[in-house]
Amino acid sequence: MASDTDAPVVVGVDGSEIALHAVRYAAREAAYRQRPLRIVHAFIWPMMRVPLGPAPGAPADGGLRNQAERCVDEAVAEAAKVAPEVTVTGAVVDGAPAAVLVAEARHAVEIVLGNRGLGGFAGLLLGSVAVQVSAHAECPVLVVRGEARADGPVVVGVDGSELSQEAVRYAFEEAAWRGTELVAVRAWLYPTPAGPGDILPLVYDLDAFREEEERTLAEAVAGWSERFPEVPVRRLLVRGSPGRALVEQSRTAQLVVVGARGRGALGGLLLGSVSHAVLHHAHSPLAIVRKLRTVEGT
Ligand SMILES: Nc1ncnc2c1ncn2[C@@H]1O[C@H](COP(=O)(O)OP(=O)(O)OP(=O)(O)O)[C@@H](O)[C@H]1O
Ligand SMILES: [Mg+2]
Structure with missing residues (x-):
């Protein structure tokens, strides 16, 4: 069994409000476990061969790559608010979300996800990324669903x-x-x-x-x-x-x-x-x- 005191709690973000909720949950987990928190956004667009930078003549902070960076920055700021004592880092990693997160799980103490993300399929109880990571991650997977309550067993x-x-x-x-x-x-x-x-x-x-x-x-x-x-x-x-x-x-x-x-x-x-x-x-x-x-x- 791996023994690694520096292994972080990892949380996946996709820019959705549910993922931000997972970030707040993960920040508290990292604080309890006295672990660093690593916030990861899997950026799939390079695989689609589409332009990633700002459009010609558009503001310099436009485009998909900048948007991905902003989604991670926002999550890092949110985590720091919830658990200022935790060391928080963020990364945009190129690749398909489930594959990126399963790879992250190899070096993580646990991985935290929202039950849904940006996908628009109404009524779905669990998104495809959450399904795949839960099945394949090597470390424990914590799926945040509903309002996190502070009472109850x-x-x-x-x-x-x-x-x-x-x-x-x-x-x-x-x-x-x-x-x-x-x-x-x-x-x-x-x-x-x-x-x-x-x-x-x-x-x-x-x-x-x-x-x-x-x-x-x-x-x-x-x-x-x-x-x-x-x-x-x-x-x-x-x-x-x-x-x-x-x-x-x-x-x-x-x-x-x-x-x-x-x-x-x-x-x-x-x-x-x-x-x-x-x-x-x-x-x-x-x-x-x-x-x-x-x-x-x-
Ligand atoms: N691109 C991504 N990078 C990092 N984490 C992600 C990414 N996409 C989803 N996640 C994580 O997985 C959680 C569940 O999202 P998921 O994509 O499974 O649901 P969905 O978007 O509602 O469904 P689907 O993508 O299957 O249409 C998110 O709350 C987030 O924690
Ligand atoms: Mg999704």
Whole structure:
């Protein structure tokens, strides 16, 4: 696992108001994490072979390249207002937005995006850049949706998988910084195989499975609870679909956290079905967690 104390929080901007909202959110994240903030605008126009400078006779600050620079400058100024203690840099990087941001994610501690951008497709819950980056980024992706509320718990989905453990850790960090409660949610419908080749009995004792689920949930948070004793933890066992349970919890949450993959059997899948449901339907900002970048000694 990469260990890099200088890795920044990266946020993508496209000149939209939603992206600026993401910048304010990212500035606070950088402050909590004591990381620099890097603001990136992916500038696709050079690939389209169109003129980038001001038109002949037009003001010198016109043209697409200047407009891109202004979008980044505006975002840098906004971040500095929200978190003056954070070192903020901005960059216009030539390339297609998702490709540029996925490349940025290789060196980032996390990447923050708005759920929508400048694209005009009415009613779309998630823009194409947000979809692609959530699926492909190597670091955690935080998608800012709706009004960021300062109250309410941090909610995390627990399924006992390795990545859900990373999600639990991320959620504890976020809850500690925000000084709020952590709600660990485990939703289950039927007994599920623990792994490939695991054969389930045809007849089972529901109470025994409920106890098993309770144990999985308790074990998933126990270690981290010791590391973050200041974070109050509520464990919530729900009989129902995990995606639905987490989306429901997001109505009152500050942030919902899920691992990118669960225990599902489809190898190679980039996003599990629960992560997918939360990504598209959560009412609050949400984080999709992959391997966390750790600081030496943590
Ligand atoms: N050119 C870009 N450079 C950097 N970040 C971007 C760029 N475009 C989008 N983003 C980031 O991705 C977020 C989601 O925007 P996205 O483009 O996915 O939505 P959209 O514009 O509504 O949809 P679409 O582009 O698919 O029509 C934005 O809020 C912003 O954080
Ligand atoms: Mg867009």
